[in-house]
C-alpha cells in the first residue's frame with residue numbers, strides 16, 4: 368500500500384512539479400484542480416510515467432474542487448477517503464495572483480476578497496479537515512496505516528506560501544497580505560499537531576517559471592540577470608517538488624513549523 372498525498376492546484380505549475388517528484392517516490396496522488404481538467408489529466412498521466420521510470424507503481428486520481436468553497440473542500444477530502452482510505456501528506460499549493468496588478472491606493476475590495484478566499488481561507492480550513500482525519504487515522508489501532516511496510520508513518524502538512532509573505536509589492540498588496548496571513552497557518556498547526564506526531568512545514572518559493580509569472584517574464588528575466596537572486600536563474604517547479612519530497616520522505620523528522628526558502632537566496636540580506 369502506497370502512502371497518499373493530496374496536492375491542491377496540481378494540474379499546472381508548482382503543484383504539478385510537486386506531483387512529478389512525489390510519483391517516483393512511490394506516493395499515490397490526488398491531483399486537485401479548479402477548472403483545467405485537461406491539464407490535470409496530463410499531470411496524472413505524466414506522474415504514472417514518472418513513477419514507472421522510478422520503478423514504482425502508483426495511482427494518480429484527479430479531483431475538481433475550488434478550495435475557496437467549503438462544500439468543495441469537503442468533497443476533496445471525501446474523494447481522497449473513497450479512493451485511497453488514507454492521507455499521509457497534504458500539500459496546500461493552490462493559489463492565485465490578482466487578475467490585474469493595481470496600486471494599493473487604487474485597488475478594489477473584490478480582488479482582495481478573492482485572494483483571501485483562495486489563498487488563505489481555503490488552505491486554512493482544508494488543513495483543519497485533513498488534520499482531523501490524520502488524527503483519526505493515527506488513533507485507529509488496527510488501521511492499515513499502522514501495519515504498513517512503508518517508511519512513512521507520520522502524516523505531514525506542507526503549505527506553499529511566497530516571498531511575498533515578507534516582500535512589499537505595492538502593485539499587488541492583496542497578494543502580499545494574503546501570503547503573509549497564510550504564513551501564520553504553519554506555526555499554528557505545527558504547535559497544535561505536534562502532540563499527534565504530525566509535522567507541519569511552509570515552503571516559501573521565490574520566482575518560479577509557471578503560468579502565474581508568464582505575464583511578467585521579461586521584467587523578472589532582467590531582474591534576475593541584474594543579480595536580484597544570488598543564484599542567477601529562474602526557479603523551476605521541480606525545485607519546489609524536491610523540497611516537498613524531502614519532507615514527504617521524512618528527512619526532517621525533528622523540525623516542525625519550519626519555513627524552507629526555495630528562492631535562489633532571494634531572502635539573503637546583502638551589503
Ligand code: NAP
Pocket residue numbers: 375376377378379380381382399400401402403404406432433434435460461462463464485527528529530571572573574575576577578579580
Ligand atoms: P499557476 O501556474 O497559476 O497554477 C495554479 C494552480 O492552482 C492550478 O493548478 C490551478 O488549477 C489551481 N487553482 C487555482 N485556483 C484554485 C482554486 N480556487 N481551487 C483549487 N485549485 C486552484 O500557479 P503557480 O505559479 O504554480 O503557483 C502555485 C502556488 O505557488 C500558489 O500558491 C502561488 O501563490 C505560489 N507561488 C508561486 C510563485 C511563482 O513564482 N510562480 C512564487 C511564490 C509562490 P487550474 O489548472 O484548474 O486552473
